[in-house]
Amino acid sequence: MRREFKKKSKVLLIDDNYEHLAGIRELLNIEGTFDVVGIATNITVGLNLIKKYQPDIVLLDMNMPEKDGLQGILEISKLDLDVKVLALSGYDDADLIFRAMKIGAKGYVLKTMASAQLIYAIEEVLNGKIYLPLALSSRFFEYFQQTFREENAKQETGEEEENLLDYLTQREKEVLELLTQGITYKGVANKLFISETTVKTHVNNIFQKLQVNDRTQAVLYAINNGFLSNKMRISA
Amino acid sequence: MRREFKKKSKVLLIDDNYEHLAGIRELLNIEGTFDVVGIATNITVGLNLIKKYQPDIVLLDMNMPEKDGLQGILEISKLDLDVKVLALSGYDDADLIFRAMKIGAKGYVLKTMASAQLIYAIEEVLNGKIYLPLALSSRFFEYFQQTFREENAKQETGEEEENLLDYLTQREKEVLELLTQGITYKGVANKLFISETTVKTHVNNIFQKLQVNDRTQAVLYAINNGFLSNKMRISA
DNA sequence: AAAGATATAGACCAAAAGATTAACACAATG
């Protein structure tokens, strides 16, 4: 079988530090399997280059003046091209790492890391993987767990701590459900095929059980206690 | 300087598969730096052993009948001892990894991984670090980003899409802020030292600007558009 | 100086919300 020419991956660099920029370009050129199709010292220029050259991967410095790296990631992904972003940073700022990964960075490496690790990271990302060096993923997870600690604490004690919503009857929950959509009593009455006054009675009972005095407070209680829209919730 | 005796770390194993349990115990005994203080084939027994022996670390199988591993982690952390949990699993189920890490597991390793890696993971965790093998952290991050993708999509277009809240004047925001607490017009009037009719005027303007017809809807709009309680929100 | 936006507030009316009381059904309990 004839050996195929491996197509070089197109890489684009964005870093406000030109020294560093040139250094990486040199490194990647020497490595030989990459084709640095463009370099930019700010995001605006970088975005244009991305549109022009459609690189496979962008190495994006996180710590830049004016537009910061996070904004850059968002804008790159808004281009809706198949460009992977590998974040570069001088510091292992957990919050920055967390947010970068959250908005879709495919990896995050420190500038202080060995060239070999950078190369490896780029390759992993190009292969569709997500790469965070152990040191950074460790930082990430600390931050991640800390972010959820409070929520977890609630969850842990959540079994003992009474959720007033549990005291509502089925019918009352139905009514509350509709209230949380900003529907009037009349509207609720129509939806449930009962009279408006009946709805009021239910609502009054709801108020008492939730220990609130009006619908706004009831709706707030419902939302804050897992009645709806629990995206990131853990049920155990 | 005299060499001190290194105190062996106390390890406790919980796994419903006795074969595997014995295997790990053997491995750790051979290694020599660990002291396996107890083994259990279910969580209930395991919890008692933890209370009794106060191990430094617990290797906890995630895939167990009756109580699953996640529940186990929660219950262990509820003991409020300084016990680190290293999750063990036969599969690299992204959801399981995500949830385990979220509720505080200090690490997650696959049973299929080499012994050396298990030893290393245990040591890292004992040293206060959080350890996820590259393969698993990769899975984790895929899941993590997927979880946020929807939210990100909103965020990305969030700049163009107008947030009606921006049209509110400062005073109107103050009023809305109070409305979201379920305070009556009279109450708002008192808090802001203005007349009740003025509050009504503001509220009316708010309704028009937010394109809603009543306070409940206004409050819901406010909450859904970043007016308050944005725990896990990313601002960019 | 004029125009525009903002904060203030009164009057009036209609609609909705909230409090109180009560009837009916049904299940559990003594």
Next chain:
DNA sequence: CATTGTGTTAATCTTTTGGTCTATATCTTT
């Protein structure tokens, strides 16, 4: 079987809310 309790239904009455219109004072911008 009577009783007690709970849940659903509903009417009446009072308070709050919301709509509309008008109006004044202040402040900024043109």
